[in-house]
Amino acid sequence: MEHQQLIQVIQNLTGVYLTEDKKYLLDTRLNQLMKDYNLKTYDEVALKLLQNDDKEFYNKLVDKITTHETRFFRDESIFDALVKQIIPEWMEKNNVNKNQITKKLKIWSIGCSYGQEPYSIAISIKENLSFLFPYTYILATDISKDVIERAKRGIFTDFEINRGLPEFLKNKYFEKLDNKEYKLKEEIKSIVEFKVHNLINDLYPTGFDIIFCRNVLIYFDTETKKKVINNLINSFFNQEGTLMLGSAENLYNLIDNYIVREYGLARYYEFSKNVTFFRRNNRI
Numbered sequence: 217m218e219h220q221q222l223i224q225v226i227q228n229l230t231g232v233y234l235t236e237d238k239k240y241l242l243d244t245r246l247n248q249l250m251k252d253y254n255l256k257t258y259d260e261v262a263l264k265l266l267q268n269d270d271k272e273f274y275n276k277l278v279d280k281i282t283t284h285e286t287r288f289f290r291d292e293s294i295f296d297a298l299v300k301q302i303i304p305e306w307m308e309k310n311n312v313n314k315n316q317i318t319k320k321l322k323i324w325s326i327g328c329s330y331g332q333e334p335y336s337i338a339i340s341i342k343e344n345l346s347f348l349f350p351y352t353y354i355l356a357t358d359i360s361k362d363v364i365e366r367a368k369r370g371i372f373t374d375f376e377i378n379r380g381l382p383e384f385l386k387n388k389y390f391e392k393l394d395n396k397e398y399k400l401k402e403e404i405k406s407i408v409e410f411k412v413h414n415l416i417n418d419l420y421p422t423g424f425d426i427i428f429c430r431n432v433l434i435y436f437d438t439e440t441k442k443k444v445i446n447n448l449i450n451s452f453f454n455q456e457g458t459l460m461l462g463s464a465e466n467l468y469n470l471i472d473n474y475i476v477r478e479y480g481l482a483r484y485y486e487f488s489k490n491v492t493f494f495r496r497n498n499r500i
């Protein structure tokens with residue numbers, strides 16, 4: 217079956233670029249959906265998407281085509297960096313201290329999947345900087361409506377809960393339900409707002425101090441990555457802030473006005489209006 221037109225349509229709608237070696241994903245993931253909708257060829261699927269009159273079909277296809285792999289405290293060192301270096305430096309810069317919290321901390325978790333990432337951020341702040349917790353807002357977004365609906369519930373299976381979450385945090389912040397699932401406490405949920413947001417076609421929210429965009433850009437081609445990164449810089453408060461990428465991702469060859477910072481094994485990126493060229497690991 218001819219894949220090319222559908223691959224292009226999917227890329228235009230979602231940014232997800234299925235390279236030659238990923239074409240098989242169409243066969244494995246769209247098989248049942250095509251049967252359900254009585255679509256015989258990939259061209260028919262592409263046409264249905266282009267007609268843009270069946271939101272439910274679009275949502276189902278997006279959910280099938282995207283990869284939602286995630287876990288609690290993925291790349292643990294990032295969460296240490298967050299509470300031991302990034303937020304303390306943000307507090308210093310903004311004259312925020314325990315007794316004087318004059319500014320709300322705004323964090324955006326992009327491609328949040330089932331919620332493990334934003335909830336790990338919220339738990340880290342509650343555990344390490346509890347005075348700041350009520351003044352923290354986390355926006356968590358994903359292109360997939362299905363994952364956002366599940367993430368909002370804050371309920372995780374036994375398998376999900378045992379991936380990355382230390383036992384003491386499980387006992388402290390989750391309630392075991394009768395069906396053996398685990399429900400996150402309302403207090404942690406209360407600072408996280410979930411929304412469907414597509415990095416490719418939607419307007420970007422603004423005013424963030426820290427943006428997590430981990431393991432999302434890997435699915436995009438270079439031009440799309442560049443556009444997204446430039447949009448993210450505009451989403452920072454005053455175009456200044458901290459960007460976290462996945463452990464296998466970097467900004468090399470995408471833009472050049474950033475500083476690479478490190479904390480333990482974690483590596484992240486800082487943007488400041490004063491930086492007009494790439495700098496490694498030093499402060500302005």
Ligand SMILES: C[S@@+](CC[C@H](N)C(=O)[O-])C[C@H]1O[C@@H](n2cnc3c(N)ncnc32)[C@H](O)[C@@H]1O
Pocket residue numbers: 230231232282283284285286287290326327328329330333357358359360363413414415416429430431432435462
């Ligand atoms: C591999 S998961 C990463 C989850 C989490 N950030 C982590 O690192 O564990 C990638 C997520 O990005 C989402 N995604 C893919 N394309 C997107 C787009 N154009 N806009 C927003 N989210 C997108 C997918 O639906 C998926 O849930």
